[in-house]
Amino acid sequence: MGRPEELLYSKEHEWVRVDGDTATIGITDYAADSMGDVVYVELPKVGAGVKQFGTAGVVESVKAVSDLYAPVAGEVVEINDTLENDPAAVNKDPFGSGWLFKVKLAGGAPPEGLLDAGEYERLTA
Amino acid sequence: MYAPHTDADVEAMLAVIGVGSLEELMRVPEAIALRDPLDIVPSLPEYQLARRFDRIAERNDGVGFRSFLGGGAYRHYAPPAITALVMRGEFLTAYTPYQAEVSQGYLQAIYEWQSYICLLTGMDVSNASVYDGATALAESAIMAINATGRRKVLVSRAVHPNYRAVLQTYCDGLDVEVDEVGYAADGTTDLAALEAAVASKQYAAIAIQSPNFFGNVDALPRITADAVRASETVIIAVVAEALSLAALAPPSEWGANIVAGEAQSFGVPVAYGGPYVGFIAATKEHLRRIPGRLAGKSVDGSGRTAYVLTLQAREQHIRRERATSNICTNQAHCALIATIYLALMGRSGLRDVASLNCKRSREAATALSSIDGIDLRFDAPFFNEFVVDFHQPAAGVLDALARREILGGIDLGRYYPELRTCALVTATELTTSGDIAALATALEEEARGRAVV
């Protein structure tokens, strides 16, 4: 699967799509594949504040569990409710319908400390 | 010794391994080698072993006494079909059903157990069991702490004192504070005090037992349950006498979010305290916080119905230090006993047993309270046990009864200093009119004897 060039990536295998002052966050195809079938996603509450690289939730597969880290700081403004009934979307379409939550960026500045697609490609090669 | 090895086997196997002796195989560094001889009972051939246990067992003369003991462990009739089934080697000698394909029977039985517990409690989900009622309460409190983020727990003083003590032990480990709310004059939880306490919105949970330790029905009235809900406090309903679920409104109807229970009454022998079988049932909001095993229904590759342990990512072997609990081995075989008991009894049998428990305990209560100097301490409706007040230290009265080979009840002074003249008396379907008459006569004679002195 080709990874979207326009996204930013974290070393913890989350991706970020920045759109104005809002960032959409998900986990990468690499993370989803290595976890296996995702069966449950615990997301932060709307309105909660998240710190950059702080824990924001949990992703569970049948045999593994992994912390979800917020790649950017800010306030959670939306979560992907459909994952409650369809956690498989995280495996099937990690960069699309498998998105996890949206954050209103703190301070409005573009996030730092993240990788571009090329750097992330090298990390997971 | 149950090993099949002949000397020739041992020689041949050592040769394959390439070592000279068993001792060589077992060698450990000199500094930690065994020095002193072991102080172990002598080895006995099996027939003498059986005699040795006959000799030990004789010293349990209390088994032959007329008994009015309950308080969280109940003597009920258990059809022999239960033993015949659960002692089958396939059930008895299986491990936890990790390999689902060769464990379908046990997994289905666990699924049936979970279903029975849900039907009885009115909850959405139940786990495969925990150690006992007390640890069920402690683990339920941890669920509530994790759900709310609050670090204090409230418990009614009418909850079984052993359960409260275990809750305290567990909470000490987590640095969680436990507060108690008292009981009112009728022997049920002081609702005004409860409502005032939860209004502070600092408690993760309120634990309340019904029937409570005094035997009294202690379900929350709607107005109190509403007040607790408004304070976002989890209601934990404790059930120590599971048979009561056959008669009383299920905890779901009076607002419980979690039910922490003990199912020993369903065919599990009293066995001097264990093993018993605790359970945790909850509304589905709490599903992911439930500790321990869960059996789920799924399909195999050909679409056949198949059962499997599921939602294992909650558990210690995957989540390690962040698991919902450390529990691994639970009480599967006792849960199997209880499941088969419930299947055999059915709705009608269970209702009949519950009704007989009410009847016998009322007969006992009437007989005792008609004796001069003995009163019922509380007047709330009770299930199969009640509190009598001897108006003198209960310990002495119960000792005198024991000398007459009657176990008359539990001395409440050991748990409630203010109730040191009181005892908890239990009657079940196994209590006979002869037992009740003997208890009443003994108490009358004791009273007369004291009057003479």
Added chain:
Amino acid sequence: MAAPSSDRTATPVIFELGSEGRANRYVEPGEPLENFLPSEALRADLPLPNHSELDVVRHYTRLSQRTFGIDLGFYPLGSCTMKYNPRINDAMASKPEFAQLHPYTPDAHAQGALAVMYELERNLSSLFGMAAFSLNPAAGAHAELTALLIAKRYFRDRGETKRDKVIVPDTAHGTNPASAAMCGFHVISLPSDERGRVSVEALSQVVGDDTAVCMMTNPNTLGLFEESIAAVAAAVHAAGGLMYYDGANANALMGNARPGDMGFDLMHLNTHKTFTIPHGGGGAGHGPIGVAAHLVDYLPTPVVVATERGGDASGAPSDRLTFRLDFDRPKSIGPVRSFWSNFAHAVRALAYIYANGAEGLTRVSQLAVLNANYLRVKIAEFLETPYAEICRHEFVVSAQSLKRETGVRALDIAKALLDRGFMAPTMYFPLIVPECLMIEPTETESKETLDEFVDALREIVSRAHSAPDELFAAPVTTVVGRVDETLAARRPDLRWEARGQQEKDPSTEKKVTKVNF
């Protein structure tokens, strides 16, 4: 060799059987409950099925036939010590004087039960080199929790409250870190060295004045003896910490070496492993916890105490003692369970000790180690054994190179073993060995059985090269094939519901929702 062929049609759940009008007469019909309790306290209905006794007996007999136990075949489940469960133990535990004894029976009339607990406690203390045992914990994990609560209280009493770290090797059982977390301790994972052991060097990197407890099992879960255990214990003690022995692997050294002599301050036993108590499909277990002298006062309540009563000097020592349950222990962590012990299991464990005596127990461990090494050497002929040296009661093999060559994984081997009438070994544990199978034969298996197992495994490995697809499809002789675990977890169906109920609210049915507060 194949598993017994079984009825492949699904067995309906008990709720789909039965008939409303059916009833067994275990008790006489009761009066309406309204005669005894106010109607507002009563439940409206009790939605349970009624069955004939025969239907119930057939249903659960069929379920038993769809379950594999030691009685059916070899059960080499690593770290679980699935040895033969002698029936004399059950016969003793079900004696009415034990089974029908109420826990609130006054001590004076429960002397036999207390004698059992006392004798077992004394024997375990001697066998494992501890000052005292408590029989209270209900399972190994429960005992770990109890031990860590003791450690926490002990350090609090000494004013050493900053000791909040528990060191756990990366080969440890998952219960170790989970138990530590339940006592508010932070877990430090200690990497094993290339020989699969804890190294004193690695330990010295993490041990310090914040160390509370170091939890170890010896032999470890690779089946390897930790030879430097004395030095490890010395290092932990020098830092002021306590050593905890996870007794899951005690069958490897019982009667031959003692955790007490190795420097452990606390330990537990899984008597449902080492002492032949049947595991019953997942418990009840029994997890006695042992402590060194400085920790005895912290044991959970109650404790069995003995006093001389004189009299007949010819009987067993315990016959000359009087016992009582002591609840008044000011330093105790308090009780950890509703009642005193999984007592029926204490009877079973004591019966096993009587059947063996000191010599027998010592030989049990020797033969358990003999069987494991015999299997290890034979299996090494065709499967990778990452630690090729004398093991103790268990050992690990890795299917990693087999997987590389053929695509066949440890999971496939496990499932293929089921088709050949064997229980599978523990899979994918310990976590540090890729494609791991952990094999523990126990001492009660004969050389013939071990040889049959080796032959089956050899045949599976050869098939991996010739016909791997057969292994991917395994098991095929069992009542169901591989179960869809993803479906089970994504759409949890954890209970039966009446059809009408399911239709009532399809939107919430089987749906997983998050916690609301």
